[in-house]
Structures are given as C-alpha cells and as structure tokens.
Amino acid sequence: MTSVSGDARIAGRGYQRYTGPRSGVPGAVRSVAWQTTRAILGIGRSARNKIFPVAAVGIAYVPAIVFVGVSVLLPGDVLPPEEVADYAGYYGFITAAIVLFAALVAPEALVGDRRTGMLALYLSTPLHRGTYLAAKGVAVAGTLGLVTLGPPLLVLIGYTFDNSGPDGLVGWLGVLGRICVSAIAVSASLTAISMAASSLTDRKAFAAIGVVLLVLILPSLAGALVDGAGYSPYWRVIDVFSMPFELVYRIYGQPGNFPEVATWAVGAANLVVTVAGLGVVVWRYRRLVIAR
C-alpha cells in the first residue's frame, strides 16, 4: 500500500495467497449455472450470439404485451373473447417459440463443453458429473423459464393493474400458483428432452435439428395412429411436445386439445418423459470417458 493523503490509498497488491472462505460445491454450481445462462442468452458474447435468444424471448412476450396493451389502452372488449389469451391458452400463441428455444438452449449449454474439453476443466474443480449436470439443468430450465414463466406472469400483472385480473387475493394467488406450476411442468419436460438430445451428439446443430424433427414428426405420428389407424386416443401421449401444453390446460381445470385422454395419463406422460430424458443424460455422462 502506498499512502497518498488522508484516507486515500492506491492498492498495489499483485498476486498473493488467499486465505478467505470458499463457497465449495454450491458456489461452483451457481457459477456454472450463471455462466451457462449468460452463454445461452449471448450475454458478454458477440452480437450474432444474441440474435436468436433475443428473438425467441421477444416473440414469447409479444402476445402478452399486445393483450395487456389492448386491455389497458382500449376501452371495452375490443377483441372477441376467443382471441384474448386466458392463462391456460397463452402457450398456444407461443408454442413454436418455446419449443425452438428449447431445441437450441440445451445444445448451447452441453455440447460445446464436451467438444472443446471445457467439461474436463469443469470436472477438475469441485464439481463432479452429477453437480455439473445439475448446474447445466438449472441453467437450461431457468432460461426456459424466461419464455414459460415470464409471459403469463406479465399477463397476470398487466391484467391486475387493469383491474381485469383474478377476483380477490385467493383467486389471484391461485392463478399465480397455476402459472408457476405450469411453467415448471413445461420447462421440466422440454429441459429433459433437449438435454437428452444434446447428450447424444457432439454437434449442436444435430441436437437442435433432432429436437425440431421430433417436434414435427411426433404430432403427425400421433394423429395418424389415433385419427387414421383408429388406435386408442391414449396414443396421443407419444406426442411428447404437445403433452406439456396439454398438462397446462389440465392444471387450469380445462379439457384442453385432447379431452379424450385422461388427466392422469397426461401427467404420467410428462413425468415419464422428464424422468426418461434426464435418465438418458445421466446414463450418457456416466459412460463418458473424460481423461482431460
């Protein structure tokens, strides 16, 4: 330290030993989750890395902003009721944005680390495979929360300020709870599917394209089996990308798009997909030989 005048000092400490506290595994998980979130959203990266996440997040919020804006700015019921988003049906406006976002988020989080060797570097820290995956899962699910939780929450808050929200505190808290549970359900399923795809290939593009292809193929396949071949309507559950959004309807007590499928089956399908997807990730990383 060099004394200049009074209390003013110039610190010239240089490299020295550190004897303070260390945050251990929780701190490592937090740091990797936050850094991964930044990477996914393109924060601190070049402009081209920001384009897709900003676009996807923006698209997810556009309907919310429009509905709240119309409700606040225009008197009376300008839009017919079926064109105004209720909380359960909101995801119907942004399903594509959510699924595409999910298709790209996990590959960004997982694939690069394996390809470059950053995974080995992370595993030379207090993290091990399980805690590393937990950090990545938190980052992927948290980032998905931007598009699954944020927009309906914005609708709720906007409607509340416009006095067109749920009646009473209990009703308001009930809707808030449903919004949170719905967002968690959708994020969990899509996180598991997207992470599973990302754990099976070392190419980000292959993982993303794989997810997108499943999104395109599975609804058609389910429709062909049920509507075309006359199979049981329960075959709808193979459409793993529609089931999370179907579950949202059921959370709000609505029949949804596939009323012939029981709620328990929709819930079970989502649970199975989430557990199976995470199981694939764990299986793949347990088998991975990480030597450096």
Next chain:
Amino acid sequence: MQFPSTRALDGLDVSIPTGITGLVGANGAGKTTLISLMLGLLRPSEGSIAVLGLDPGPDGPELRALIGYGPERNVLPDDLRAYDFVRHLAEVRGLPRDEARSRASDSLHLVGLGEERFRPLGTMSTGQRQRVKLAQALAADPLLIVLDEPTDGLDPVQRDEMLSIIVQVNREFGIDVLLSSHVLEEIERICQHVVVLDEGRLVAQGAIEELVGDTGGVEVELVELRDRPESIDAVVSALRRDGIAVDRSGPSLVLSGRGTDELLDRSVAAIAGTGARVRRIGARRRSLDELFVDEGRAVS
C-alpha cells in the same frame, strides 16, 4: 488403470514430493491418465491414490478446490474475454465473486497478460492462450497446480518465459507444481523431481540431481587440426599411459577410471603437452534423455 481395450497404467507405485515435479514420457506413456486419476476424473481399476492427503474419489470436491489444472487441450471459448474466463473458473473453484474478480486480474498480470486481459480469447496467440490456461489454474490460489504440456506450441522465447513463470510461482508463492511434458530438456531445467513413465509403467522416479547429472567421468571434445592430425591420437596415448580409460569417437573422448577432478587435471595436462586444441571439456553428465532411454530399455 484398465480401459476397455488398453491398460493405460500398470503396477504404478509413485510418490510425488513438494516442489516442482516433472512427469515425463512419450505420447501414450500414461501421463494424462495419471493426471486424470489424481483429479478424480478417472477411478483406478486397481490400487489407490492420495493427493494432498485426500482420496480423489470420495474427497474429490474438497481436493479439487485445492488444485489448479491447466489442461493440454485448447479449451478456451473463443468469444470469451481472458479476464471473464479466469474469473469464472476462480468462482467455480470456490472464490467469492469480488475476490475472483481481483484475483483474475492479478493472475493475468502475473503471467504477463495484464494489458491483454480484456481481449477475447479467440484473438490471442498460442503463447497468450497458454498463459491464460496457467492464469486460470493459479487464480483460485491452489496448493498444487497440475500443468499438462504447458509449453506446447510455444517458440523458444515463449517457452523460456513460461518456464520462468512456473518457477516463480513455486519459489515466490510456495505453490507445488506437477508439470507434464514430453520435452525432457525443460523438465531437467526447472524440476527438482521427476517421474518417468513409458507405456504405462514407471521407468524412474526421484530427485533430478540423483537421477541425472555427474556420472563420474569426463567428456572432452577436441578440434581436428589439419596441420597436426596426430594431435588427438597423442592425447589419447598420453591419457592411456596414465592409466585412464579412454573411449574415443572421432574427436570426442569419454574418460573414466579416476575421480572427476583428477580426470580433468590429467586431460588438461595431456592436451597442453601434445599441443592439441580443445573445443569443450567438462564433467560427464547423464541427461534426462539418456536416463529415459537407459531405464526404459531396462524396464522393457
């Protein structure tokens, strides 16, 4: 250490002391596998391992918080700034955010990248990227740093600078270093101890001073003179008359059979007496290269 198709390490019994230790071996010798075992990235299929008194398996998180690892592979994300990369890994290794920030800068200054610390890694030269890898290993103040081929891809000047920093880290801050390299010369230059591996087996281990260095003989390299071609023969004859064993290869002589000091005195006298000219004279040293070849041959 048994992989499905290969046995990477076989019957290895190694003890690594404090200081700077070189881990030497050709590609495929098992250096990286040993490092991976030390870090807990791999579990030994047989036997046990302890690092800093901890078992890398159950004590892995606690142990790895005390180790800084600089991998051989280029693991640097191109679009991240050097400072952000080092800061992030310091946080992952357990430093609070504010401390990680200041130590990231300090570490980058220490390795000579103070002015360059806010540059994206993708714009840095190979030498600068190697320094960043060293800085990230140092930032969280480890007790031990494990560096895998830290001079790979560096030119001679950059290599000297990197080795100087590694020595400084050990001497000034007391951080132990395990340096993996296939460049024996640099290991011999800066390491106090060495572990030599070949095809997964231990070839030699111990203090460099004991394994290499003075072997008790003297090496003399004479100049072949056009006007006096018999001068070298005369030196050899004079030495042999003194009862010194001389192994000649052209103008190079290896003398043995007496103490080093006496061999030096006798050879100087013989050269002076015959009018020969000397290019180089000195105590004979076994290099790490020779140790590697000799001991490797003995093991196999």
